[in-house]
Amino acid sequence: MLRDLIAFEWRYHTRQIAFLAGALLFLFMGFALPATSFGPDNVAINSPLLVMQSLAFLSLISVFVAAVFTSNAVLRDPEHRMQEIVYSTPVGRFHFLAGRFLGAFLATATAVAFSMLGMVIGTFMPWLDPERIAPFDAMRYLWAFGVLSVPNVLFATVLLLAIAVLTRNALATYAGAVFIYILYFIVAAMTNSPLMAASRPGAAPGALAALLDPFGLTAFFDVTRYWTAAAKSTRVVPLEGMLLWNRVIWVGGAVAVGAVVYRVFSFRVRAGKVKKEKKESPSSGLRPPSPRKRGEGTVGITPSAFASFWSAARIELRVLRSVPVLLLLFLWVCLATSEIYADIASAEYGARLIPATSLIVERLRAPISIIGTMLLIYYGAEMFWREQRHRMAAIIDTTPVPGAVMIAAKGTAMAALIATVIATGILPGIALQIARGYWHFEPLVYLSLFWFSGFPLLLFGAVALLVHTLSPGKYAGMMLVLLVAIFTRVAPRIGLDHPVWQFANAPPVRYSDMNGFGHDPVAFHWAVLHWNTLAVLFVMIAAAAWRRIGHPLKERFRAVRLAHVIAVGVLAVITGGWLAYKMPAESVDEQNAWRADYEKTYKRLESLPQPRITAFTTNIDLYPEQRRYRVAGHYDVVNVTRAPIRSVMVSVRRDARNVAVSMPAATPVKDQRFNIVRFDFARPLEPGARTKVHFDLSYEDPDDDTIAANGSFLMTHRIFPGIGYRASYELRDVRERRKRGLAGSGELPLSEEGPEDATATERVHFQLTISTSRGQTAIAPGHLARAWEHNGRRYFAYKSDAPIFNRFAIASARYEVARRRHRGVDVELYYHPAHRANVERTLDIAVAALDYCETNFGRYATRQLRMAEVPSYWPFGAFAMPETMFLVETRTLLIDGSDPDRIDLLGRRIAHEAAHQWWGHILAPADGEGATMIVESLTKYTDMMVLERMRGRGEVLRLREYELDRYLAGRSAETDAEPPLYKATRQSYIYYSKGALALYAIRERIGEERLNRALRDLLAEYRDRGGRATTHDLLKHLHRVAGPENARLIDEWMKEIVLYDFTIASAEAKQRADGRYDVTIGIEASKRYADGQGNEKPVAFREPVEIGAYTRESETPVHLASPVLHEGRNVVTFTLARPPAYVSVDPNLLHIDTKRADNEKDVQ
């Protein structure tokens, strides 16, 4: 019997248009992932890991399909009024539920299975890199499907079926689906999942999050977190650890929910309370309103669109007061809370931020968009089909109410829903502010969400209305709207750049305390104007072709006024054309082609002798309000080579306007495409001879954030003309280079000798005069020779004390300033007036860093160290330039440092940037491999030393625990080969994280004094000799101070990839006869060498490793020793007066331990 029931269900589901739509959706999505080369470059697109990851992502969509199928499976009885017939048949509870469940489950699982077919087809696409395709293996698809998709679909179907069966309410069922998503998002917010945009360093998913994620994604990432390329390409993701437990929990949860439904369900038709009629009303016997007499016309009938609209809208708005919607809003508030909390209460390194309104609004933007879209997909369908569903359509459609009124009413309800979501999302933000005693609410910034996030959602609602108008049914319409939502989000990734394809997926309008909304609203409004025209068109069609029952689509379309459609259509084409005109002239592909062509054309000239800039005199006129600026002045250049120079290449950024470049006694030859002027000298420039390059150029409304009404930040090497070949134009992406016939990564290999020519980082003298608006202060390096006002503008003349790199930055904003004089250096902080809280502390830290560096490494270069705040949209935490540090407001001055238990992020960051004055500016490395290690790792070491003095060892240990995680996760995400530390290039997980671990470990072994001596010697050797130090020099000095006994340790850290794993297998304490305790610890140890791909080779070893014993009360060990451990099982014994609470191997993190979680154990 069950078989027949299931067979019937199967037939029923698979003949629904919704099933077809769902299957196609998954086929397409499955196809799109491999066909767009999903995943890292060095992992096969059909590797077991990527197959599982793809199916895991698609699981997110499967809930949507499951919601449609389950509500169809259960609610079709009441909806089509089959309930009485079905429920009165003798079919048993079990058979009924099992049949309905299996039908929905099989249909959903089958639809999801189509994604595997799509994925297989996708791997055969001819444009894919053949190196990334592994031989076909059906098992990896089935394994991933079985481990992830099936349990996910199972849980989703059971939960939704439960809700549908128990409430018999479609809205409640959708609420259940959204609940599953919200659960996932909350987990994602807790764990820094790849699906949520911002990635915070150092937040490994906790066990709770991995278990709570109903999709198993978090657990999946937990299991594969440290996998290297080699493992990713070949290993099958095992069902173990967190993943296994996650699956057990959710399958168990499904069974439990199923059992509850089985117990609770009964075949009772929910009867409405039938009202008993009371006696005749006193007013009965009234005559009915008499019909109109012939020719009387329609007296009293004055159809009013507005009155009808208002009445209908009120009916629609009632839905917002229904229980499922209220429940959903509650869940949404939970999600918003965790989103806001995750970033503001626990930012990078677990630090806490001051809850400024701008920060809260930034955090709400993405979730509002996602949740709003989801609600529109579900409730849009529910709203649109309400008349049909409740069989009111015949009555409504025989009234003279125009379709436009009904559409308007439904649109209003959508708007109200969106507004409610935004308003309720803001609530936890305000609550957090109040809880933390932050009273500066900025209501206008909150309100802006309604426009910048809300209006695009409303436009999306217009699409939903049109799609449902054209759709043959509710569920098919829902699928189509989902498809539109997905399409508009992936369009830019598949090369559809024009905003029309990203309909209603508006460009973000960022808000910063300093610059407000800046110029983002301009782009937003142009896009929205275009979309709005289209939305008007959609709504017009939807209104005219309103779904009156009995009228097929063709008939309804006759009501569409062609003239109106054409009129609005023309407007849409005009606005779309304007956008196409305004868009960057080049797609990413064209830009890459340009870069490749530049390299092909000019690379051969790289070695051509070119003169060197020795000084420049430049005026920069900033017009922040008009977003334009002018750069005019000259370079003094000299031929430092031994050969005569015949021509000079001067290149200017392509978006510069009114460019005038000239050199005396030289003929300009222009290359328009690359914006290069070649000056051919009449008489060659002899060695030692000097000349000048004059330039004058402007930038107007540039495509970037450089010039802003308040908070301009310009890097001179980006806006000044350059001389000679510009390596910065080269393509960096290895895959793109290969595609365009360019070899290698473009990185200079590390050489023992160091570079012969270090012109790239030579230093210059300068005189810089910056003018800006009244009320703004312009910041630059050098000493402020003069400041004055003229014609309502402010002028600042800066002059170099000592030559600096020709790579520096200037800033201009309405700053307040705080100053401190220390050791003859003026330490200045220019800050946004509202950001007063951390000003003194910032100066304290800068001074502390200055002290440490001058004491240990050498004197500071000049007499000023300036810090200036820049707006929050800059994609760095802080940026150190010569004599200047630029601090991003939200990541520095808005850090809340009041909690002593949290890592002092502000201290770490300011100390770090101050240390860069030594490592990077006083000592400049040679370009190429290892340069970032010198610049960043040494700085990282310095900031840890400064922090350790201020906050103690425990804080730096916690900091390095983050670094260990970042290193292991970073090498796992490496798309090329992992280099050893001394050859680091652009791998932040190496130069920051491994560098920090390595230098701290070396310091612990050889002592801080010896390490600092090595660094001081290195600095002295190369002080102010730009661009010459390499990691070989660093190694030389390290070995010299450390002596031969530590040579191996240093080389292993610097030149190898060495991994350890220590595990405490047992820890026991036994009381001795003398009353003291023998502590015996069993330790498993292993050491491996890894290659760049992550292939590991175990090696034998005998090395001292710290073992500590601790009590609960203190972080300071009661016992710490370094016995020599070897590979395999070790037993360590020591004697203590009292038994310790727990013991730890390598407690100070002096080794890279791939599994640090098992390094501690409670003592038995």
Place this chain on the structure above:
Amino acid sequence: MLTISNLSKTYPNGVRALDAVSLKIERGLFGLLGPNGAGKSTLMRTIAALQEPDAGTIVLDELNVLANPQELRTRLGYLPQDFGVYPGISALALLDHIAVLKGITNRNERREQVESLLALTNLWDVRKNAVSTFSGGMKQRFGIAQALLGRPSLIIVDEPTAGLDPEERNRFHNLLSEIGEGAVVLLSTHIVEDVSDLCPRMAILAGGRVIVEGEPARLIDQLEGRLWRKTIPKPEVPRYRESHRVISTHLFAGETQVHVLSDAHPEAGFERVTPDLEDVYFSFLSSAAAC
């Protein structure tokens, strides 16, 4: 007056629902009788501008209905054969909403109409209860109340008494008879008593065609003296069908009665009966089936 000329409609699946239907309908109640599938609902829905015919015209008091559906809707009251309501909304609120949609925008006028209709349909005491909780009869009365909003000049009621108990049906008949004075009221039904009780004029629709139109009394007169009845054993029915013009067979107290149409006394055992509208209905249906 409602004039329907040559209305035809064939559905995409080939069913010919209306076949050149022509009717002239004056003010008052007009009964439209016919078996299931005769095309009654198609005709009603077409007149109510819920669907378009393939051919033909409909004119209501000089208004071309097919060309001006929106204008028609301002004059129309429609009680669908089968309707539902938004859940959880009271009779008062829902009537008010529909009144607004129908264009009664004057608040006083609207309140007056809504309240008098609630009283008329005897729903006054339950006006604050959700319509979705109403019993079948109450819901049907709500249906007629909403149809009467806006003083329509054309009222269409499609199978309004199906499923009502005798008392409710009686009450409903009284309601219909009261409203049938100034407007064209088109009552579609397959229950003969509805028509005989209420309608001065009627038509019978079968197979998409009008097979007869007229006043019920006149049509009954045509059968006067020609209708005979006999109680026979059930197995004999086929034999009687062959030799006589049997218009209907009934079970009466467990035995089979045949009604036969004949100008003369057919044979022994037949007794003359006084015809009623039901006999008219069956006689026309059987003759329509015969040709």
